[in-house]
Amino acid sequence: MTFQVDMGADGAGRTVSIDLEELLATRLLVQGNSGSGKSHLLRRLLEGSAAQVQQAVIDPEGDFVTLADAYGHVAIEAADYSVGEIARFAMRCREHRASVVLSLEGLEMDGQMRCAAAFLNGLFDAPREHWYPALVVVDEAQIFAPAAGAEVSEEARRTSLSAMANLMSRGRKRGLAGIIATQRLAKLSKNVAAEASNFLMGRTFLDIDMARAADLLGMERRQAETIRDLGRGTFLGLGPAIARRPVTIAIGPVKTSARSSSPSLIPLPETSAVEIKDLLLAAVEEPYLIPPPPPVRAPAPMVSVLDQLTEAAAAAAEFEPEEEVLVDHEPVVIEALRGIIEDPDSRAKPAAVLYQDFQVRCRMAGVRRPPLDASGFTRRLAAARAGIFTGLDAEWAPALEAARGVPDDMLGAFLLIAHAAREGEQGPSDEAIAAAYGTESLGRARRVLSYMESRGMIVTRVDLSGRRSIAIPQLGWTTAPSE
Numbered sequence: 001m002t003f004q005v006d007m008g009a010d011g012a013g014r015t016v017s018i019d020l021e022e023l024l025a026t027r028l029l030v031q032g033n034s035g036s037g038k039s040h041l042l043r044r045l046l047e048g049s050a051a052q053v054q055q056a057v058i059d060p061e062g063d064f065v066t067l068a069d070a071y072g073h074v075a076i077e078a079a080d081y082s083v084g085e086i087a088r089f090a091m092r093c094r095e096h097r098a099s100v101v102l103s104l105e106g107l108e109m110d111g112q113m114r115c116a117a118a119f120l121n122g123l124f125d126a127p128r129e130h131w132y133p134a135l136v137v138v139d140e141a142q143i144f145a146p147a148a149g150a151e152v153s154e155e156a157r158r159t160s161l162s163a164m165a166n167l168m169s170r171g172r173k174r175g176l177a178g179i180i181a182t183q184r185l186a187k188l189s190k191n192v193a194a195e196a197s198n199f200l201m202g203r204t205f206l207d208i209d210m211a212r213a214a215d216l217l218g219m220e221r222r223q224a225e226t227i228r229d230l231g232r233g234t235f236l237g238l239g240p241a242i243a244r245r246p247v248t249i250a251i252g253p254v255k256t257s258a259r260s261s262s263p264s265l266i267p268l269p270e271t272s273a274v275e276i277k278d279l280l281l282a283a284v285e286e287p288y289l290i291p292p293p294p295p296v297r298a299p300a301p302m303v304s305v306l307d308q309l310t311e312a313a314a315a316a317a318e319f320e321p322e323e324e325v326l327v328d329h330e331p332v333v334i335e336a337l338r339g340i341i342e343d344p345d346s347r348a349k350p351a352a353v354l355y356q357d358f359q360v361r362c363r364m365a366g367v368r369r370p371p372l373d374a375s376g377f378t379r380r381l382a383a384a385r386a387g388i389f390t391g392l393d394a395e396w397a398p399a400l401e402a403a404r405g406v407p408d409d410m411l412g413a414f415l416l417i418a419h420a421a422r423e424g425e426q427g428p429s430d431e432a433i434a435a436a437y438g439t440e441s442l443g444r445a446r447r448v449l450s451y452m453e454s455r456g457m458i459v460t461r462v463d464l465s466g467r468r469s470i471a472i473p474q475l476g477w478t479t480a481p482s483e
Contacts, residue, residue, distance in 0.1 A: 005048035007041070007237075008252040016249045018198075020049055022241035023177055024133050027168060029193055030181040030235075031213060032202025037233035038181045039063055041200060042137055043254045045179070047071065054134040055099040056090075056123060058116050060143060062105030063258035070256050073099045079106040079465045083118045086464075090122025094130040109143065110152040111464045113160035116144045120163035123176060133175040136167060141180035142187040161189060168195035185212040198239025200249070203230040329362075329371040330390075336361035337384040351378050351409075351438075375408075382412035385436040386419050402474040405455055412436035413448050417458060417470050421477035427470045429482065 004017035018028075032038045043064070046055055050071040057064045057073070065075040074093075078086060086102070093100050102119055104112040116138070123136065138144060145164035146157065167178045169191075180196070182188045186208045193216075201213040210227050216238075227236065231250075238246045271279075336358050340346050346354060355377045359370045372380060383389070388396060399418040406414045416428050416436040428436070434445035449470075452458045459471045467481035 003049070003052050005045060006252065007044060007048070008250045010250075011248050016237065016242070016247060018045065019241045020052060023179075023198065024053070024135070024175070025172060025177070026197035026240050027172070027177055027195060028179045028198040028200065028239070028241070029196035029216070030179070030200045030202070031185050031204065031209070032181075032183070032235070033204050034183055035232060036202035036204070036230070037235070037251060038183075038202060039139065039258060040233055040254060041202075041235060041251050042139065042179070042181055043067075043256060043258075044251050046135075046137065047255055049135065050099065054093075054097045054132060055137065056093060056119075056134055057101045057137045058104070058119065058139065058144070059101055060104045060112055060140045062103040064101045064137075064139070065103050066256045066258065067099075067101055071099070073101050075101045075103060077106075078102055078104050078115045079111075080463060082461050082463050083114055086115055087118040087122035090119045091126050091130075094123055094126035094132065094134070097132050097134075107464055110156045111466075113144055113152055113156040115464050117156075117159040117163040120167050124163070124166050124171065124174060126174070131173075131175045134177070135179055136171065136176050137179045137181075138164070138167075139181050140183070141192070142182045142184060145180075145189040145192040147187050147189050161192075164189070164192050165195075168192050185209050185216075196239075198237075198241045200235040200237050200242070201227060201230075202235045203227065203232070329367055332362055332365045332367050333371050333380065334389045335365065337380060337389060340381070341384050351381060354381060378408050379411060382408065382436070383415050385412040385438070386415035388415055388419060398475055399472075402457065402472060406452065406457060410437065410448050410452065412438070413445070414452060414457065417479065418472060418475070418477065421470065421472055421475070421479045424480055426482035427468055427479035 002022075003020040005020055006015055006017050008016055010016050030038050030041060046057070046064070046067060047070075049055070050067070050073075055073065057067070059065065065073075067073040068075045076086075076089060081089070089100070092098070102115070104115055107115060120136070123134070141164065144160045146161070164180075167176060168180070171178055178195070180188075180192065182193075184204070184206070185193060186206070199213075199216050201216070204210055204213060204227055213227050213236075230236070230248075233251045235249050235251065236246050237243055237249050339361060340354055340357060346357075349357075352374070355374050358372070358377055362370050370377075383396070396415070396418075399415060399422075402418070403411055403414045413433045413436045416432060420426065420428055430442045430445045433448060434440060434442055437445060437448055439445070449458070449460060453460055457472070457474075459473060460468060461471070462468045463481065467483055469479050469481045471478040
């Protein structure tokens, strides 16, 4: 079955179409400077073929999501998902033959390249029984297949370039027809561009781009000047799916529009210079102030911890009552733990030393024997560092059961995560996890997370915006995403 997509008219007013079946076998390259009408051309092609073939659009600016309302495309905001989820979405798209628009708006270039590579690899790696024909449109292809090194990580560049090369060179056997659009041919990898057999060349001004466009169209170098004179929305087309000789095409109208549009002139406000000055120089309600630098904490005096505790214990012994007055020791325990946590130096002290501090605080509160043994104190200290001072044996029993395999020194970090997950709050930062672990090293905090994840106690997920959420599978609790 063949189907002709009406793209517009040539110079004589004759209709120029693209043979959809031929396009699926031969791929398409679209080139033109910003404002030449590339996105308009792609939209015309997508609208004309939406009812005939599955479509997948990689959209760096989020302009094509408007296809969702009119043609039933599924719009996916990539910033809300992780790389692994994007790859799984791509495989489901092939399985269910769903047309999708993957919007990369809001991601940095590195994130866009990693996301596009994951999506393309997911399409490419689908099982053979799901190799249905599909158009894969990549706008601003020079981002994902740069001719030279981009200002991104080498890993992201190589992964993205490899995925684009696979799409254009090996995608045909898997039913994938690559349609790539670029502002500049000179910035696009030659290995990727060379795989296209159909070309639509729009207006461009740089000699190097005109020369490459003329070569691809089979034109002589002196004829390349005509590319500079093309109007907006007019392209030179060539290829088995378009025409055997270069033909000028004025792209026809489209039914949908992009979320963004080209700037146009609008009248300036009729406001006098005096009024404008008053508006600009009016008093600001909340003036912007440069925050003062954090206070520098004076170093602790050079007195050993043991000497301090010995002196405190001796002082407490003088006032030690013969019989304990307090019956309920829990308030004393909570107050002692709060005092230890609020001490900025407690993070660097081992639990054995802090237990001695705890004993002294209990004695000074009138409790002769410490209400907790060393093991019990370690557990309560870990919970206190996570912000949990009460209900450890009742309210937090499920969390403690889930933490059965967690070493004692990591219990605080686990409970900190559990506290945030149960309340639906943002996940704790590396600094907070380090504090709960009793260290100032962020590297140790990350190793704690890796250890717990390797044991299946937690699952971390980082989306493409760099926001991390942490789930506790056994409890079904998940923290909100945090930077």
